[in-house]
Structure formats: structure tokens, C-alpha cells
Amino acid sequence: MATLLRKIGLIRLHNRDTEDPKHHHNHRGGGGGQQSASLRGKGGAKSGGHKPQQQHPAGGAGDASPGPGKGKGKRAAELASRDKPPQPAAGAASGGGPRERAAGARAGPGPAAAAAAAAGGSLVPAARQQHCTQVRSRRLMKELQDIARLSDRFISVELVDESLFDWNVKLHQVDKDSVLWQDMKETNTEFILLNLTFPDNFPFSPPFMRVLSPRLENGYVLDGGAICMELLTPRGWSSAYTVEAVMRQFAASLVKGQGRICRKAGKSKKSFSRKEAEATFKSLVKTHEKYGWVTPPVSDG
Numbered sequence: 001m002a003t004l005l006r007k008i009g010l011i012r013l014h015n016r017d018t019e020d021p022k023h024h025h026n027h028r029g030g031g032g033g034q035q036s037a038s039l040r041g042k043g044g045a046k047s048g049g050h051k052p053q054q055q056h057p058a059g060g061a062g063d064a065s066p067g068p069g070k071g072k073g074k075r076a077a078e079l080a081s082r083d084k085p086p087q088p089a090a091g092a093a094s095g096g097g098p099r100e101r102a103a104g105a106r107a108g109p110g111p112a113a114a115a116a117a118a119a120g121g122s123l124v125p126a127a128r129q130q131h132c133t134q135v136r137s138r139r140l141m142k143e144l145q146d147i148a149r150l151s152d153r154f155i156s157v158e159l160v161d162e163s164l165f166d167w168n169v170k171l172h173q174v175d176k177d178s179v180l181w182q183d184m185k186e187t188n189t190e191f192i193l194l195n196l197t198f199p200d201n202f203p204f205s206p207p208f209m210r211v212l213s214p215r216l217e218n219g220y221v222l223d224g225g226a227i228c229m230e231l232l233t234p235r236g237w238s239s240a241y242t243v244e245a246v247m248r249q250f251a252a253s254l255v256k257g258q259g260r261i262c263r264k265a266g267k268s269k270k271s272f273s274r275k276e277a278e279a280t281f282k283s284l285v286k287t288h289e290k291y292g293w294v295t296p297p298v299s300d301g
Contacts, residue, residue, distance in 0.1 A: 129200070136202045140164050143243050155247050160195070167196045168212070171247060175255045180219065183261040189214055194250075195274075196243065206237035209246070210277040215270060219259020222284065224276025229253060230293045233285050 141164070147157055154173055160166035170191040174181050183189070193212040199205045209232055211225035220228040230236035231249060 132200050136198060136200065137164060139203050140198060146242070147244060150244070155244065156191075157243075165198045165202075167198075167243075169194045169196055169243070169247060171251060174251050178255040180254055180259050180261070183263075187214070187261055187263075189261060192216070192254075194247075203239040203241075205234060206232050206241075207243075207246075208232075208278070208281070209250070210274065210281075211272055213271065215262040215272065216254075217260050217262045219254035219257040221254070221257075221259060223280045224274070224278070225272030226277040226280035226284065227253075228284050230288070232281075233288070235289070236293070 144157060147155060152173070154171075156170045156172065158168045158170075160168055170193055172191045174184070174192075184192075192214065194209055195212050196207045196209045198207045209227055211221050211227065216225075222228055227250065229250065231238075231241060231246065
């Protein structure tokens with residue numbers, strides 16, 4: 001009987017071990033290891049008897065022997081800290097390392113640099129003006145030399161007050177078949193005197209040209225001695241034009257426009273004025289810019 005009771009107790013004990021997960025978790029002996037592992041995978045989460053091992057942050061104080069997962073996290077942290085740009089110290093000097101200097105360059109110049117640039121900028125117009133003066137002077141010197149070498153003595157030049165930029169030009173010849181040439185012979189007029197003043201940006205802008213004497217009528221010569229010629233305007237001018245070429249064009253326009261020397265009493269003695277010539281020229285430029293430049297008909301000569 002005692003033997004039977006012992007067998008029954010062993011059977012119950014065996015059933016309890018196989019059915020009770022809690023007891024199975026605490027049982028780490030041999031015999032039924034595969035079955036106990038299966039029960040641990042299925043019922044461990046529900047029973048709550050198996051607590052997961054507490055994880056410590058990578059590199060934490062309690063991480064004495066990190067496992068594989070901890071080793072990967074620590075390596076990632078080291079790489080991140082290596083790639084992260086260093087932060088400048090709070091009291092770092094203004095002329096820091098390359099990164100700080102590059103950041104300052106992107107931010108633009110400071111107030112001191114801006115002030116220096118503004119002071120240096122005032123030198124640019126002066127240098128530009130000096131360059132324009134040199135270009136103008138070289139060009140006009142060459143023009144004077146070329147005119148002095150003319151074989152037909154078509155024109156001659158005198159400097160006004162020894163200024164290279166203010167010329168009095170004498171036109172000695174016009175078409176000998178024209179009425180203007182006959183007027184010059186009859187009035188003993190040896191030349192037609194004109195004044196040319198050259199702007200700062202010559203030869204890229206035209207000179208201002210006007211007739212001084214004698215007093216002319218028609219021939220595209222207007223009040224004050226202003227001359228109506230498109231090539232004397234900024235729109236019609238080219239830096240390739242020389243003074244000689246301009247004067248030959250003017251001589252042709254005088255003949256084409258049937259220019260004459262004024263012989264009317266009282267009016268022939270009245271001289272042209274620069275102020276009137278400038279006002280007249282400014283007005284005619286506005287008119288032609290609005291309506292265009294019209295070529296005179298062939299009947300005008």
C-alpha cells in the first residue's frame with residue numbers, strides 16, 4: 001500500500017511539473033529540457049514569471065561586460081561623436097580654427113571691413129577718370145599729327161588757350177562748284193571757322209561742334225551756329241570717326257543743304273553764341289529722336 005501511495009505521489013508530482021509553467025521556469029535540471037524550453041517560449045510572456053534582463057545604456061556605469069548588442073551601440077556612439085563638428089568654446093577668440101573662419105567668411109565682412117571697402121571705393125571713379133583722360137589725350141594727339149600731315153590743306157587746327165580738348169578748326173575748302181564757294185570768293189572769306197570741344201569720354205562720345213564765323217544760312221546750320229548732323233549725336237556717333245572725317249562730312253552737308261554766307265544788313269555782323277548753339281542742338285536732338293532722321297531729297301543738292 002505504501003508503495004502504491006508513493007507511485008501516486010510521483011505521478012502527481014510529474015503532472016504538476018509538466019503543467020505548471022511557473023514551476024517549470026524554476027526547474028533547471030535535466031530530463032524534459034526540450035519541453036521546458038518550448039513552454040518557456042509560449043507562456044513566459046503571459047505568466048510574467050520571467051523578467052527580461054535590464055539593459056544599460058551603451059557605455060553606462062553598470063555595464064561591466066557588454067554583450068553583442070551593447071558593443072554595436074557603443075561603436076555607433078563613437079562614430080557619431082567623431083563625425084559631429086566640434087563646438088567652439090564659449091570664450092573662444094574671434095580668429096578660431098578653419099571652421100570658424102569659413103563661417104565668418106560666409107557671414108560677410110564685418111563693420112570694419114565694410115568701412116574699409118567704402119573708403120577704397122571712392123578711389124575707383126578717380127582712377128576711371130584718369131584712364132579716360134589718358135585715352136582722350138592719346139587719341140587727340142594722334143588726330144593732330146594726322147591733320148598736320150594732310151597734303152591738300154583741307155583743314156587746320158588751333159588750340160584754344162593751349163587746351164588739347166578745345167579746338168578751333170578752319171575749313172579751307174568746300175566744293176568749288178557750289179554757291180557757297182562762290183560766296184567765299186566774293187566776300188574774301190578764306191575759311192569757315194568752327195569750334196570743337198571734346199568730352200571726357202571722347203572718342204566714345206561725339207565732340208560738340210558749332211560754327212563761329214562767318215554767319216551762315218541753310219546748309220543745316222541752325223541758330224547759334226548749331227549743326228544738324230546725326231553723326232554728332234550720341235545715337236549716330238562712332239568712336240571710329242576722326243576729326244578729319246567729321247569735317248569732310250560737314251563740308252558735304254553744307255553744299256547739300258545749299259548753305260550760303262549771310263549778307264543781310266544788320267544780321268550778317270551778328271556773331272553766333274555758344275549758349276544759343278547748345279540750346280538749339282539739344283532741341284533738334286530731341287526732335288530727331290522722336291521723329292527720326294530724314295535724308296534730304298536729291299533736289300537739295
